[in-house]
Amino acid sequence: MNRTFIIYAILISLFITTLGFFFYFYQQVQIFDKKLEETNSSETRSSKHHFVLIGEEMGHDYWRLVGEGAKKAESRYDVVVQYEGGPKRSNPDEQLKLFDMAIKSKVDGIIIQALNDEFTPMINKAVKKGIPVITIDTDAPESMRSTYIGTDNYKAGQMAGQALIEDTDGKAIIGIVTGGMDKDNHQHQLRLEGFKDTIAQVEGIKIVAMAESNLSRVKAEEKAYEMLTEHDDITAFYGTSSLDGMGIVAAANNLNKNDLYVMTFDTLTENIRLLKKGKIDAIVGQQPFEMGEKSIEIMLDLLTGGNSVQDVYQTNVTIIRTSDLPLKGSERMGLLD
Structure with missing residues (x-):
């Protein structure tokens, strides 16, 4: 009897959890749909073009910067850029749903992060319906997209590897914490490949351990902690996402490992703070603000024929160490103050 009760309790709990996710997802889609209707019925009446930007995670500092860059371009041109109601957490399926809704709403252009191969047919669908698509941050080179704007992630990995070699005099036992290694994480795969090559x-x-953080600071800390307890000889860490470095530092602090070399991505405020304190040794700096701003300018070129459009626009990547602070110029565009 007790066993049956436990099984039923587990099944009911799973059902309730699934139902909760369904209603959350439904609510987010409804918000996005409402925004599309409001934008189509009001702002676009007085504007020539309506663009939709669909990023990976609305609440993430990196994607906030992408949105701010796009909004800056919006303020200079006769366009409406919709960047509200997107995924609150990384969710490729939700992104694809929002992508499909934007196509059905017949917007003038779509800017999308192509997280995996499932985005290619959706991009092709949009283009066949006369809607140009720009990929941002993560590319879908086999699709019919007009252009890609963002980091050369393989090159970024190479730069990270070279910086680590220089900073450690070519001697290091490495643990790697990566945002992801599956098909939903093209950019992290490339950052790993460039680094390892x-x-x-x-x-x-040599690399002795590697684990996924799933773009979570807490998960990054958990995985780094496990690596450090299982491999006491680790002297350096490489994190491929903006939150990995924070998690690695937290794990190192908990274990009183104060002499680790740590490299991570993105000049977010917390990463810069840890760099200043010597807890992070190097940051691979990207340009999310520039990506957002440039994507709107390029989309306008596509629609107006004002300038020829390249197949790829690679934004700048820099290796930032303590000696490079304070940041100047374009490097500050990736930093939240």
């Missing part, structure tokens, strides 16, 4: 040329460096 570069350090493979140096005999004194």
Whole structure:
């Protein structure tokens, strides 16, 4: 009897959890749909073009910067840029739903992060319906997209590997915490490949552990903690997402590992603070603000024929160390003050 009761309790709990996710997702789609209707019925009457930007995670500092860049371009041109009601957490399925809704609303252009291969047919669907698509941050080169704007992620990985070699004099035992290694994480795969291909040329460096953080600071801390307890000889960490470095530092602090070399991505405020304190040794700086701003300018070029459009627009990548502070110029565009 007790066992049956427990099984039923578990099943009911799973049902309630699933139902909760369904209603959350439904609510987000409704918000996005309402925004589309409001924008189509009001602002676009006085504007020439209506663009939709669909990023990975609305609440993430990196994607806030992408949105701010797009909104800056909106303020300069006769366009409406919709960047509300998107995913609150990383969710490729939700992004695809929002993408499909934007197509059905017949917007003038769509800017999308192509997280995995499932985005290619949706991009092709939009283009066949006469809606140009720009991929941002993560590319879908086999699709019919007009252009890609963002980081050359393989090159970024190479730069990270070379910086680690220089900073450690070619001697390091490495643990890697990555945003993801599956098909939903193209950019992290490329950052890993570029990094591994570069350090493979140096005999004194080897990787002993690797785990996924799923773009979560808490998960990054958990995985780094596990690595450090299982591999006491680790001397350096490489994190491929903006939250990985924070999690690695937290794990190192908990274990009183104060001499680790830590490299992570993105000049977010907390990462800069940890860099200043010497807890992070190097940051791979991207340009999310520039990506957002440039995507709107390029979309206008596509629609007006004002300038020829390249197949790829690679934004700048820099390796930032303590000696590079304070940041100047374009490097500050990736920093939240």
